[in-house]
Amino acid sequence: MSQIKIMDISPKTSQGAKCPVCGAPMNAHYKPFCSKHCADVDLNRWFTGNYVVHTNEQPTEEDLVASVMEQKEILNKNKGTLG
Numbered sequence: 001m002s003q004i005k006i007m008d009i010s011p012k013t014s015q016g017a018k019c020p021v022c023g024a025p026m027n028a029h030y031k032p033f034c035s036k037h038c039a040d041v042d043l044n045r046w047f048t049g050n051y052v053v054h055t056n057e058q059p060t061e062e063d064l065v066a067s068v069m070e071q072k073e074i075l076n077k078n079k080g081t082l083g
């Protein structure tokens, strides 16, 4: 008579997981990060809108300059209407 191990399907979530910020082994206390620092870094990314989903590409310097120029243009337009 062979026994069926039902409990063998336990999910392996916390084993071998890595911090998405720095790649260090995950700390269960700061899941899914390795430390409070990395949790803060990730949270800050969401707040500042720098989090890029579905792509591995980093924003280039040109992209950053372009967005700054855009903001300046908007500011100048606002100035014009105020004056």
Ligand SMILES: [Zn+2]
Pocket (backbone or CB within 6 Å): 019, 020, 021, 022, 023, 024, 033, 034, 035, 038
């Ligand atoms: Zn980390």
